[in-house]
Amino acid sequence: MRLHHVAQQQLRRLTHRYALSRRLSITTTLLILLWLYTLYWGERSVFKSHIQACDWSSWEQWPQEAAPHHLVFIADPQLVDPHTYPGRPWPLSTLTEQYTDQYMSRNFRLINEHLDPDSIVFLGDLFDGGRDWGPxxxxxxxxxxxxxxxxxxxxxxxxxxxxxxxxxxxxxxxxxxxxxxxxxxxxxxxxxxxxFKPGENGRWEKWGGKQWYKDLDRFAKIFYDPAQLYPNSERTLFAAYDVPADATSIENGGSDVASQEYATQGGKARQVISSLPGNHDLGFGAGVQLVVRDRFESHFGPGNRIDVLGNHTFVSVDGPSLSARSQYMSNGWENEADHSAGTTHLWEPSMDFLEDLGTSVPRVTSDALKKYYPEQHSSKGWLHEVTDPRDPNQQARERELDEVPQKRKPQLPLILLSHVPLFRNPDTECGPLRESGHAIRVNMGYQYQNVLTHSLSRELVTKVSAAGEVAMIFSGDDHDYCDITHRYNIAIPGTRSYFPNDDSLKAKFQHIREISVKSFSWAMGVRKPGFMLVSLWNPVDAQGNTIGTPLPTIQTHLCLLPDQLSTFIDYALLFLLTLPVLLIYALVQVFRPADTASPDDTLLTPLTPIKMSLPRFQIEEDGIIANGFSPSGGAKPIRHQRGASTSTSTHSRNHSDGSHLGVQRSYNARTRSVSPPHNSGPLIDKAGFYPQVKWIDPADEDDSDEESNVGTDAGWPADDSQAKWKWRRRTPGRARKVLEEFAFSLFVVAVPGGLWYFYLVSYG
Structure with missing residues (x-):
């Protein structure tokens, strides 16, 4: 009980000191706690729970001794810019950019923090309007x-x-x-x-290259910042080597600073590949412009490239540029080869890259296997000597070299990466994990095409298969998940037909699985964005052959991200719940009976001070008139005199009329002690005969002026000619009191909730 009393007293002192805390009650406190929890759940917990649910150990099925390579595919981040929602006004468009960037930044940081992948590969469409921003x-x-x-x-x-x-x-x-x-x-x-030729009749010409570099900075802060890539480790950078500045580039506007290349130490290095372009980065087909493509490749790398990750060979193909060779026309038919003669400069580099895969892939694979088997993959250089081509001995040595059987080129499982999905028949089912519809539509429009043409898809798979058997295909562009299996009849290089007199290559019927990865952004038409987790485990020998029992070397898992729109809807529903609760609370506070104490107020609000005042009465000869009324029951009030001297009159304790002791104080001597007159007996004889005391609160505006209250009892106005009259403010009605109580309670709930939300949004 003592502890409860001390706590109650301390709480009252705090409420007296801080006026805002007087408005706290059980209702407003519960609402504040509910808002704090909901905001933390929507801005922190829901993101973390979705990422942790995709932990590698929860779905991988490798042998216990396996050490797989963990890879993350991210498709279509497509940073929101003025091109995305051109009709939105300024505040809404800015908020859309901020919230989409924040959504991707949180998820990407949590991926690196909890999943710790070895490699991250982007599948194109890094920007939304990159093709429209002039250089x-x-x-x-x-x-x-x-x-x-x-x-x-x-x-x-x-x-x-x-x-x-x-x-x-x-x-x-x-x-x-x-x-x-x-x-x-x-x-x-x-x-x-x-x-550069502005598209859409110059609609985006005024933005120019500044917008592209602004988007590049946003992309770097989200996906390249060390705090994003390595959130749980201290990374240190040191200069690996310096590249001297070129005088010509400086004269042409370049920076007069030596360019430095840096290396990283302090934990596992994470490889990030973001060079695969999309149609929103370059355009599509004949709409690709060299100046736009050169700008993209100068910052992200070549669109056609070969990488070895986890003992698998990844072949990335610039699909938008290659589609200039074969794309759908407005009538729905494919253009013929001769129609693409005017766009040779667009598709020719990609086609040359595909033609050279037969030699470039083994070379890259051999270089990757050197770290495991350096002796068997040592590079052999040519002897530096001068020979006479007419020398018969030299010609014999060359014939001997030609007759030596060539070693088998090393091969690893091959994975094809293309931003645009390959052709499939219309209405091909994409599987149960697709969110909208059941298939990818075979359609085309301005600067986009949902799938590559049939002829180009077949040609692409055939040329890639010349470097090895295609194990899987990963693509993006559609923004939704799609998992299908292609069937191709592909010629095998180095083999011949079974039929005599037939020099054609032997064909093999192949089933190739293709997965179109979901968009990483919540503003791309899908309620639940996502990314693809790929686990690679392929122990190999010196020739790239899998060691041990052949097993599938690739395992995939779709990881879904939070539904951001649903989170905003939950905030709105909680707000709609808060308004009626506070309105009901305001009605109860205003219309409750005055003598009924609210449990909210007794707990958290200070007690209302009791206004007390001394009773005023005067003595007559026949008896004592107490409180201005006659003891005989008369209702006529007795008027007090201003400035009367203080006097005290007592009667015997055994007085038969039951009269009491009366006290009247001078207003000019309110601090003086009052003594009984000389003819009075000792005060102890008057014990129990003092009337009930009513104190006047000096802080009360209406009662602070004593002269204005002289002669006023029980609501009777004073008739003193010298009394001070004041203008009194009109008492507000109950509707206004309800409105004020509701507004102030809403303010009490909104302030801590708003500050908490601002912190959660600003820091993470």
């Missing part, structure tokens, strides 16, 4: 600079002449009508191929 124009080269570039072989004078000859030859072909108007202008006027 910054470089300064024109001076004559001395151009000569310098020509001397070192960077710029060839005949390049422009060769381009013009190519286009003039294209115009002379039978299908020259397929050459666009822009191509005619290039052929006639020598228009530069790298001159």
């Amino acid at each position: 910054d124009k470089a300064k024109r080269l001076k004559t001395s600079q151009r000569r310098h570039l020509e001397n070192i072989g960077v710029l060839a004078p005949q390049d422009e002449k060769r381009i013009m000859e190519t286009y003039r030859a294209a115009l002379s072909r039978p299908h020259a009508n397929s050459i666009t108007k822009a191509d005619h202008n290039i052929a006639r006027n020598g228009e530069d191929l790298k001159a």
Whole structure:
């Protein structure tokens, strides 16, 4: 009991000191706690629980001694920019950018913190409007600079002449009508191929290259920042080597600072590959522009590349540029090969890359196997000697080298990466994990195409298969999950047909699984974004053959992310619940009986001070008139006199009329002690005869002026001519009191909730 009393007293002192805490009650406190918990759940707990549910150990099925390579595929982050929602006004568009970036930043940091992958690969569409932001124009080269570039072989004078000859030859072909108007202008006027042409009739021309570099900075903060890649480890950077600045680039507007390459130490290095372009990064097909593609590759790397991760060979193909060779036209048919003659500069680099896979993939694979078997994959150089080609001994040695059987080229399981999914028949089921619809539509439009054409898909798989058997295909672009199996009849290089007199290659019927990965952003038309977890385990020998019992070397798992829109809906529902609760609380506070104490107030609000005042009465000869009324029951009030001297009159303790002791104080001597008159007996004889005392609160505005209350008892106005009259504020009605109580209670709940939400949003 004593502890309860002390706590209650301390609480009352706090409420007196801090006025806002007087408004706290059980109702408002419970609402505040509910809001704090809900906001923490929506901004922290739900993200962490989704990532932890995808832990590798919960779905991997490798042998106990396995040490798999953990890979994460992220598709279509597609940073929101003015191109995404062009009709949204300024505040809403800015908030959309902020919340989508924050959503991806939280999830990416938690992926690295809890899943700790070895590699992260992006499947294109890093930006949403990257293809529409024009590049910054470089300064024109001076004559001395151009000569310098020509001397070192960077710029060839005949390049422009060769381009013009190519286009003039294209115009002379039978299908020259397929050459666009822009191509005619290039052929006639020598228009530069790298001159940017704004799309959509120049709708986005005013943004320019500044918007692209702004998006690049946003992308780097989300996915490249060391705090995002290594949230739980201290990373240190040290200079690996310096690259001296080039004088020509400095004269052309480059920075006059030596470029440094850095290495990282302090834990496992995480490999990030983000060079695969999407149609929102470059455009699609004939809409790709060289200047846009060059800008993208200069910052992210070549779109066509080969990587070895987890003893698997990953072949990335620039699908948007390659589609300039074969894409759907407005009538739904594929364009013919001759129609793509005017876009050779777009698709030719990708096609050359595919043609060379037969030699480039084994070379990259051999380099990767050197760390396991350095002796068997040592590089053999040519002897530096001068020989006479007419020497018969030299010719014999060359014939001997030709007759030596060639070693089998090392091979690893091959995985094809393409931003645009490969062709499939319409209405092909994508599996039960798809969120919207049941299949990817075979459709096309401005700067996009849902799937590659049938002929291009077959040609792509055939050329990649020349480097090895394709184990899987991963793609993006669709924003939703799709898991299908392709069936291809692919010719096997190095084999011949079973039939005599048939020199064609032997064909093999292959089943290749393709997974289209969900978008990583919640603003791309899917309620539940996601990413793909891939576990790779393939112990190999010197030739890349799997050691031990052949098992599937790839395991995949779709990891879903929180439904951000559902979280916002939960906030809105809680807000709609808070309003009626506070309204009911305000009604109860205003309309409750005055003598009924609310359990809320008795616990957390200070007690209402009791206003007390001394009774005023005067003595008459026949007896004592107490409290201004006659003891005989008369209702006539007795008027007090201002400034009367203090007097005390007593009667015998045994007085038969039951009269009591009366006290009247002077207003000018309120602090003086009051003594009984000389003819009075001892005060002990008057014990129990003092009337009930009513104190007047000096803090009360209406009772603080004693002169204005002289002669006022039981609601009777004073008739003193010298009394002070004051203007009194009109008492507000109950509706206004309810509104004020509701607004103030809402303010009490909103302040801590708003501060807590601001902290959660600003820091993580």
